[in-house]
Amino acid sequence: MSVAFLNLKDTYLELRPELDAAVKRTLESGWYVLGDEVAAFEDEFAAYCESKHCVGVANGLDALHLALVALGVGPGDEVIVPSNTYIATWLAVSQCGATPVPVEPDVDTFNIAPALIEAAISPKTKVIIAVHLYGQPADLGPIIELARRHGLKVLEDGAQAHGARYRGKRLGAHGDVVAWSFYPGKNLGAFGDGGAITTDDAELASRVRVLGNYGSRTKYANEVAGFNSRLDELQAAVLRVKLRHLDRFNASRRIIAEAYLKGLADTDLTLPIVSSWAEPVWHLFVVRGEGRDALQRNLASVGIETLIHYPIPPHLQGAYAGMGIQPGALPISEKIHDEALSLPISPTMTAADVSEVVSQVRKLRSTPA
Numbered sequence: 001m002s003v004a005f006l007n008l009k010d011t012y013l014e015l016r017p018e019l020d021a022a023v024k025r026t027l028e029s030g031w032y033v034l035g036d037e038v039a040a041f042e043d044e045f046a047a048y049c050e051s052k053h054c055v056g057v058a059n060g061l062d063a064l065h066l067a068l069v070a071l072g073v074g075p076g077d078e079v080i081v082p083s084n085t086y087i088a089t090w091l092a093v094s095q096c097g098a099t100p101v102p103v104e105p106d107v108d109t110f111n112i113a114p115a116l117i118e119a120a121i122s123p124k125t126k127v128i129i130a131v132h133l134y135g136q137p138a139d140l141g142p143i144i145e146l147a148r149r150h151g152l153k154v155l156e157d158g159a160q161a162h163g164a165r166y167r168g169k170r171l172g173a174h175g176d177v178v179a180w181s182f183y184p185g186k187n188l189g190a191f192g193d194g195g196a197i198t199t200d201d202a203e204l205a206s207r208v209r210v211l212g213n214y215g216s217r218t219k220y221a222n223e224v225a226g227f228n229s230r231l232d233e234l235q236a237a238v239l240r241v242k243l244r245h246l247d248r249f250n251a252s253r254r255i256i257a258e259a260y261l262k263g264l265a266d267t268d269l270t271l272p273i274v275s276s277w278a279e280p281v282w283h284l285f286v287v288r289g290e291g292r293d294a295l296q297r298n299l300a301s302v303g304i305e306t307l308i309h310y311p312i313p314p315h316l317q318g319a320y321a322g323m324g325i326q327p328g329a330l331p332i333s334e335k336i337h338d339e340a341l342s343l344p345i346s347p348t349m350t351a352a353d354v355s356e357v358v359s360q361v362r363k364l365r366s367t368p369a
């Protein structure tokens, strides 16, 4: 028996008639960029996220970058970022010519620790980025309150959290703007790259729309030096189909996560916790423990594929060597990177797959009673 980490082909096969019809309809329309499919997806995704506006862009990194530009971030500014995140969060800040200022996570939730943010605010700070890592919402309440008190904006990185709720309300417009990725492996994934922003701020949505379309509102009139970052019609048509099934696939992930939480409770691994105000969507199920690399090797030898999110934190990447942040400077983030292991969490996994993962992990890591 072997268990894949994530099986995207099975998801396609399950939705094949609807997806094939959507692709065919788009190809036959003769219109491939900025048309009816994108407009319809933007309306449907905004409604799903309980937000007023959605603007499609080319990918998640662009969604973060264009949101920052639209918020007025530029050279010389500082943006607070989680130290524990995928590097895209930091790169979006660097692309603006601004400086990412890392803040450590809460080791139990993996997300930025609100209590540590204030000390990182300087006169140059413009924006706080909260990442909803692994599908768990960050604690937005205190972050937004702090931002209001200091005149800062809040950008949420929702790339791993489509459908999650914070205090009962979907992610989509708690902060000033949310950036989304539709990379194939995300909870809502396209058949290629895609991204979007959602917000309740009409002015901000309009700025992102103009920035992503060559700085143009009217064809051949370029009011600002913009970019080419558009969601295409084919990806929008695919996403419209997948959005209709997102809650069901997220529910499958939750069932898998609950089986892991129950089945692995008496091992020596640290399991993810769910805060009382959080409804996560389990993009990843991340356990922590010493001897992570041996655990991964041993699981691989019995056919269970696991991944590490992420092996190297942004501040220790070559890309950020210039910032001169030394190993040991962000110890919580570094500990997570050394100990974290993501178990398989494909929405199409069978109950037998889940039992197999539980029993193999228990064999390796059960603690004597």
Ligand SMILES: *Cc1c(COP(=O)(O)O)cnc(C)c1O
Binding pocket: 059, 060, 061, 062, 085, 086, 088, 089, 131, 157, 159, 160, 181, 182, 183, 193, 194, 195
């Ligand atoms: C995937 C991801 C991104 C970037 O999305 P792309 O569509 O790959 O550009 C940004 N932030 C986080 C947390 C992600 O997981």
